Amino acid sequence: MNEILNLKNAFKTYGKTQVLKDINFKLNKSEVISLLGDNGAGKSTLIKCLSGLEKFDKAELIINEKKVNLKNYDIKNARDLGFETVYQESSVGLEQEIFRNIFLGREITNTFGFINIKKEQEVSMHLLQNFLGLRGVGINPNSKVSSLSGGERQGLAIARAIYFDSKVIILDEPTTALAIKEVGKVLNFIKTLQEHEKSCILITHNISHAYEVSNRFIILERGEIKADIKKDDISLIELQSKLLTIQNEYQ
Template sequence: MTDRVLKLTGLNKWFGQVHALKDINFSLHRGEVCALLGDNGAGKSTLIKLIAGAEQIESGQLIIGGEKVPTHRYTVQHARHLGIETVYQSGSLGEQQSVWRNLFLGRHLRNRLGFIDHKEERRQAALLLKKLDFRGVGANIDAPVSLLSGGERQGLAIGRAMLFDARVVILDEPTTALSLGEVEKVLCFIETLKSQGRACLLITHNMNDAYRVADRFVVMDRGSMVAEYRKSEMTQSSLQLALLDAVGRGA
């Protein structure tokens, strides 16, 4: 696959004496959804925090969009500047703030004089909600986020990634604790990201969700990447058996 947007080489992370990530080599490509699979404690959350700039990379190389990143000063702000957006399970939204204010929180649009352009922010927020097909309360840009459903909150966080033209979107358990209808909405949002050419890195324990949207599956166990599979090569049932076998070999 061409158009690589992210590459990790020899990535390591320690927490005290614990070697949390061990020599990680990984690539992600434009328009690809890759699911990170594995048990709790396998290293999935630590890995996405390093990619998102939330944890410091102690050794190894990170390349984003062909640019070698200075890992010793790589932060969340730096990651966003390079087009890396992270959607956490909680959504990272301000509950009492309006939909449009959440979209531009910490990243305001400014006019030619340097002042915050609330009118343009509201215009772009309305266009985005229409594109996401939000309805009812969710279609009101002035509604507080606390009134949105779980699926709409995740959709809003994903929409923020679209708004700021992210090249890589990291999704941490985006369908956890949602109803079946809300899960379907979120999976459709992920498919929209893919259709726009954005790369997605998905953490989920739900194999149905993973198989529905992912093109590739990477299995982690005890801080290492122990196996990799492509959906084009296997059924969902064979993937589940392969996952159990891969984790069993690493035990």
């Protein structure tokens, strides 16, 4: 079975606003999908519900062929099922040391239950050197997260997900507000996910970025899925015009 996630008939309201209306989609193993759509379309809300930060009003969620009990579904539950999310408003933990940020909530402990700082620092060094490619640049596991560039911070989150063997990595606008060189780094990190047989849900307003790294595109508009298209079936130009057509229908 290639399917890792199947969401059926998902609804969400905030007060009187219907933010998600009957959302249905599947995600396969080693698949990167981009969630596209205008501001306020419901993209962040959808992934917040999937990652257990918020609750769907009603939905059926199947992960690895097992139906999830949504009543008890929270961030910890989602993590245990293999979901790792990097949120849009993610400036938390900037003053933390890199190794603490990586292992927050999932510390390596020794037989006495104490945190094994040395081991955590070793693993962090390995990730910094081999995944982020930071060799001899004066950054070490004890450096603050804030000493990493924006792109490297996104990379750190992706490296953490790979280290903890997450199955699905969710990234909400990871390239927004980054310089071109940094954007390239993040797109490369996303590409390496498939080599590790991870799946990814990427939210972005940049269609070229989406096109470069995704296998499939889902267009969300006013809380509804308006298109679900494989990359093989559409060119970048066609995708851009499809998105514009859908958005213009709602102006």
